[in-house]
Amino acid sequence: MTEWGISTAVTVPRRPLVVPLRPILRHHLVHSRLMGLLLAACPDGLEVLSAPADVVLADDTVLQPDLLVLLAADLSRHRLASPPLLAVDVTSLRAPPLDLRVRRARYQEAGVPSYWVVDPEALRLRAWALRGRSYDEVADVAAGQEWRSDLPFPVTVRPADLGE
Numbered sequence: 001m002t003e004w005g006i007s008t009a010v011t012v013p014r015r016p017l018v019v020p021l022r023p024i025l026r027h028h029l030v031h032s033r034l035m036g037l038l039l040a041a042c043p044d045g046l047e048v049l050s051a052p053a054d055v056v057l058a059d060d061t062v063l064q065p066d067l068l069v070l071l072a073a074d075l076s077r078h079r080l081a082s083p084p085l086l087a088v089d090v091t092s093l094r095a096p097p098l099d100l101r102v103r104r105a106r107y108q109e110a111g112v113p114s115y116w117v118v119d120p121e122a123l124r125l126r127a128w129a130l131r132g133r134s135y136d137e138v139a140d141v142a143a144g145q146e147w148r149s150d151l152p153f154p155v156t157v158r159p160a161d162l163g164e
Contacts, residue, residue, distance in 0.1 A: 030120040041155040057110035085152035086114040114151040123159040
């Protein structure tokens, strides 16, 4: 790596390499509105970041969630000092199941306390929280419903408000 954290070579990982398709415009709308919601609720001492932000989970695992929440103290000059408190992927829940399972498993292995997937087409949110060493699904929220999360901070999400 260079001084700026930019690799001059590409290494093929031992694990599956998943390259997502370019997002649709609705993805950007949902992403922007959810980021605004998280920023408005974010307490001092935490930060909300948007992709692209590399989350290095292991020597062979780097993910870029659409949104992430981390301790402000964990920011360093080039990369996150530890896994985020929350990782959010804005993607269709009809995406290839392997991709969502692999991402969720990687976050779980790294000890990310909370993981959300927001489907911009169905306006549906699913959330998992780390209990011990594994994720439990804590929410499956349809467009007409709302959910109050306490992780990583209190925030109420109404999926319909993210895309309508």
